[in-house]
Structures are given as structure tokens and as C-alpha cells.
Amino acid sequence: MSQSLINTAGLTEDQRMMREGVLDLLSRHLPWEKVRKMDEAREFPHEAYNALAEAGYLGLFYPEELGGMGGTYKDIAVFLETLGYYYTGIAQAVTTSAIYAGMHVAKFGSPELKQEIIPKIISGQAKLALGMSEPGTGSDVAGIKTSAVRDGDDYVINGSKVWITCAHVADYIVAIVKTDTQARHNGISTILVPTTAPGVTIRPLSMLGRRTTHANEVFFDNVRVPSGYLFGGEGQAWKNIMKALGLERLGLAAISSGHCFKITEYARDYARDRIQFGKPISQFQVIQHKLADMMIMSETARQLTYRVADLLDGGFPVVQEASMAKIVATENNFKCADIGMQIMGGAGYSNEYDMQMFFRDSRVGPIGGGTSEIQRNIIAKQMDL
Numbered sequence: 001m002s003q004s005l006i007n008t009a010g011l012t013e014d015q016r017m018m019r020e021g022v023l024d025l026l027s028r029h030l031p032w033e034k035v036r037k038m039d040e041a042r043e044f045p046h047e048a049y050n051a052l053a054e055a056g057y058l059g060l061f062y063p064e065e066l067g068g069m070g071g072t073y074k075d076i077a078v079f080l081e082t083l084g085y086y087y088t089g090i091a092q093a094v095t096t097s098a099i100y101a102g103m104h105v106a107k108f109g110s111p112e113l114k115q116e117i118i119p120k121i122i123s124g125q126a127k128l129a130l131g132m133s134e135p136g137t138g139s140d141v142a143g144i145k146t147s148a149v150r151d152g153d154d155y156v157i158n159g160s161k162v163w164i165t166c167a168h169v170a171d172y173i174v175a176i177v178k179t180d181t182q183a184r185h186n187g188i189s190t191i192l193v194p195t196t197a198p199g200v201t202i203r204p205l206s207m208l209g210r211r212t213t214h215a216n217e218v219f220f221d222n223v224r225v226p227s228g229y230l231f232g233g234e235g236q237a238w239k240n241i242m243k244a245l246g247l248e249r250l251g252l253a254a255i256s257s258g259h260c261f262k263i264t265e266y267a268r269d270y271a272r273d274r275i276q277f278g279k280p281i282s283q284f285q286v287i288q289h290k291l292a293d294m295m296i297m298s299e300t301a302r303q304l305t306y307r308v309a310d311l312l313d314g315g316f317p318v319v320q321e322a323s324m325a326k327i328v329a330t331e332n333n334f335k336c337a338d339i340g341m342q343i344m345g346g347a348g349y350s351n352e353y354d355m356q357m358f359f360r361d362s363r364v365g366p367i368g369g370g371t372s373e374i375q376r377n378i379i380a381k382q383m384d385l
Helices: 013-029 032-041 046-054 057-061 073-086 088-108 111-123 237-273 285-313 319-347 355-362 372-382
Strands: 128-131 147-151 154-161 172-178 188-194 200-204 216-226
Touching: 013 046, 013 073, 032 088, 046 057, 046 088, 057 073, 057 088, 057 111, 073 088, 073 237, 073 285, 088 111, 088 128, 088 172, 088 188, 088 237, 088 355, 147 172, 154 172, 154 188, 172 237, 188 216, 188 237, 237 285, 237 319, 237 355, 285 319, 319 355, 319 372
Parallel strands: 128 172
Antiparallel strands: 147 154, 154 216, 172 188, 200 216
């Protein structure tokens, strides 16, 4: 790929070095021709994931007392934007384990549980998945049916989850369960379930995009888990989930922001090489304006993402800003892919080129991690509507 469109002005020297280091590492352990083959084979990027862990990058998310590097939110945003820029699959692999599931343990786990699990995440020894959605409940988390009933020193779990990203490679599932089936928000709890526990069944799902880090169904049939694996307080999961959403949405926005730039560069490079009517199509104003619009959307996504990181680093609440960033970054990501496909014409629609994969991989953004509609509901509530 030719010159990057991402402007690194405003990043610290350490952040620029991290960005270069991550791109170099991924180019060696996940060369682009391998990405296409892994996408078609639906193969998890183990080598790249392990290389990132070995280089210490997964420690960025966690405090030093848990063996991490204690990175700032801006550091995390730069890191995830870089992963999303290179390939969204590896970005999703990292965030699923380190943020969406692992951060619940880091924030709300007992000291013993933190010391048992977090160093394993950082070293790459353990991967986690977040088990929240169910066949009958997607956005309505409080309506979940999967139950965890206390029986002596154990909890016995029964139920099922669906759309669980990376569960097929996870060592543990952070499962959101009902410990009080009569209550809604106050009846849900968080419990760590080893995927090797008897009664756990994981069934891969065939997804349109993000195929290397695909979703799964998870079934719990009388699964027994030690009571110490329930963490954050019985009936406290809803409050804890709310406290974790700022970082989760920052991560989703950062990945999409990076992907916007990747798509824009890919379309630009194609337009420079594609000759029509005796000259490159990049010289036609209609194509230039499309690429300019893509660049505007990329930078807008990035600025909103960095705004959330700055607020989090300042200790400010980000309820509205995080939802805005998530909406703009993920929707712009898909719009960039759509325009990029139009610029490329038949080539964009062909499996011989990468744009079709960018198109597929970007479409999940406005759906996963809280739909765009849910985010708009949150913003409306913040506006006292």
C-alpha cells in the first residue's frame, strides 16, 4: 500500500513508535495475502494474536499491579485504531478478550480472580469471550433467561447464548446470567465459565463478515462453576455493565476509525491505477469528491474517538460522547466501504479484490456492541427527551 492517509501529528513519540511497531509486527505475522486465505477459511489469527501478546501489547489495557502497562485511554485508542487499520479481524480478536470480557474481570473481579485471570490474558495464555446476547434477547439485556442457581459451593448454569464472538477459541466465557429469575435489572449477575467445563457446548455460526473472529452459539447444560467464579456481586451485573461501556464503545469506534482510513487508501490507490477514457479515474472530479468524502468521514470518526479518549483520561463521564463516537465511526466505516465499492465498480464487487471483504467486515459495526438505534436512544435520554 502506498503512503498512509493517517496524520500522526498530535500523537506522542511513544504512540507513534507503538503504531509503527504494531504495523511492522502484523506485516510479519499476518501478511496481507494470508488475511484473505484466513477469511475464506474462517481461521482465527492465532500467530498474530500470540505475537502481540508476546510483545506486551495486551498489557496496555491493564494496570501495573495486575502485570499490565497501565496505558492511557488515548494510548488504547491509538493501538486499536492501528489494529483496525491493518485488519479488523485481529482488532476484534484483541478487544473481545482484553476489553469486552477481560475488563469485567479486571474492574469487578475479586483480588484472587484478577490475579488468576488477568496475567493469563496479558501473556496470551487465556482468551475470553463475553456471553451476553440470547436467542430471545439482543438489546434487551435485562430480559435474559440463562440461569445460575446456587447449589452448595457451586452455581449450576442452564441456558443458551448467541452471537458470542470468539467463543470458539475462548478458554473462559464471562457469562451474564440470571441469579434471580423474578427480577429484571437487579436479577442479573456475572460469572466466569471455563469452556472446558462439562455441559458447555459451543457451535460456530457462519457470519457475513469478520470471519476470522466469527460469532458462535453457546449452550449451558447443568454446568457447575465454583461460587468464587461469580464476581462483581450477585445482582450487580447491570450496574457493572454500565460502568464498562465507555471503554467498550471507545474500542469499537477506534477500530472502525482505523478501518475507514484503510478503505479510503485502498480505493484511492485503485483509482490512481485504473485507466478509463485515457487517464486514471482519480483525475475525474466525481471520483475525487467521493474520495474526499471518504477522507472527511475517516477523520470525523477519528476525532470523535479521540475526544472520548481525552474525556476518559480526564476522568469525565462519556455516556453521550461514547454513543456518538460509536455511531459516527461505525456508520462512516460502512459508508466508506459502500462508496469505495462504487468507485471500483465491478472490481469492488468481485472477490478478487479486498473491497468486498471491507464491505462485509464493516457492516457489523452499526449492529454489534449496542446497535445504532440503542445509541441514539441513549443520546436522546441524555438530552432529557
